[in-house]
Amino acid sequence: MKKWLLKSLGLVVCLIGFIGFIKPAETAQAAEKTYTIGTDVTFPPFEFANDQNEYVGIDMDLIRAIAKDQGFKVQIKPLGFNAAVQALDSGQIDGVIAGMSITDERKAKFDFSKSYFQSGVVMAVAQNSKITKLSQLKGQRVAVKTGTAGADYANSIKAKYGFKVVTFDDSNNMYQDVTTGNSVACFEDSPVMQYGIKQGTKLKIVTEPAEKGDYGFAVKKGQNKELLAAFNTGLTNLRANGQYKKITEKYLGATNTKKTESRTFIGLIKQNGSALWDGFKETIWLTLVSIIFATIFGIIVGLLGVAPNKFSKGLSSTLIYIFRGMPLLVLALFIYTGVPSLTGNKIPAFVAGIITLTLNEGAYTAAFVKGGIEAVDNGQMEAARSLGLPYGKSMRKVILPQGIRIMVPSFINQFIITLKDTSILSVIGLLELTQTGKIIIARNLEGFKVWTIIALTYLVLITLLTWLSNWVQRRMNA
């Protein structure tokens, strides 16, 4: 048994090395220092994906121009506003530029650059709405975006005006809740709302900007001091040489740059083909690597659960209890943002995703591996042992071959679930299929068509995976 365990552990170590090898992008280091900068998924004109799915906008152009001016490199991570702020707080990323308002509360946790833009919070309602004042919100539903200054503002006045707040993770979903009539209003930063309306969002602004304030680039308090200093110097240089003006005018001066993108299914696939393909590849990688690790982890924990030893049985039950019992989303956030804030060490999103799936899917695997072995008649083990075979050998040669047959359908089931669960990892900013879909929709608002394309892609993948698993099952039974 021990030898068997050692071999398995050896295999896990090799596989970790293998992942390091196949994911060089996560660790790529250039001669110039590379900083990882978190940003919002969609906050035009500050950050958004253009027709080529490149990240552009005032924030993006500014940080790239400053990086060039100051001789550093940036790796942009479109995490979503709240996720980016959380990732910065836990030290997973080096900085955030996301139209982030400089507030006293945030200053307790982050160091901000000098202001690079002025903003305020406005209320927007549907185009045909009669609401023009806060006092008309009594008893109504109002949409806000998680963790934003707009949300704080709404929460601070909701008791006074008697409205209910509903929260969304990105601006686009928040607007949609108002355009569909589920909420009567939303609170958004004024330049963003103005730009969105100019671009065709079917809302209108009805209040003057409140909570006026500044946008700043943020780093974690007391850290990345040289990055903050470089940002400030770069900003001053850009203002002096006219580049700052050029960048802001490029986005704010533009009148309706209405999309020329094709809106047919084929057109959308063609237009977003390369982004979808990248998302597809990431989903496959996540699935395959997680399946391998979860299966190894699950088999080890499952075997521990049937070993004739109280301690290993207890360990197995505890692991299954914890990781099967925890929602995948909570586990992903715990590993990606919770653990690093405790240990101070970064965990790349891909690795955090693999660990999450390994633990969760592995716990399910362990449970059915245990069940499969227990389903083999007790007499089999007794017979093998009475023939003089040691425990490990009896397990391997007699019990497992029978147990595995019982487990195969559960394995296939678990592989399919793993594939589907990769979509939850979009919350930690992994650019897999679901996150890719969110970003495309944030730009073109074609929710129905893009989600149909994404859903069909998952179905194709699941069909392929099922075929492959069934083929393996037939070979095993042959």
Ligand code: GLN
């Ligand atoms: N300016 C707002 C804030 O800092 C919203 C930022 C955003 O949604 N990206 O909270």
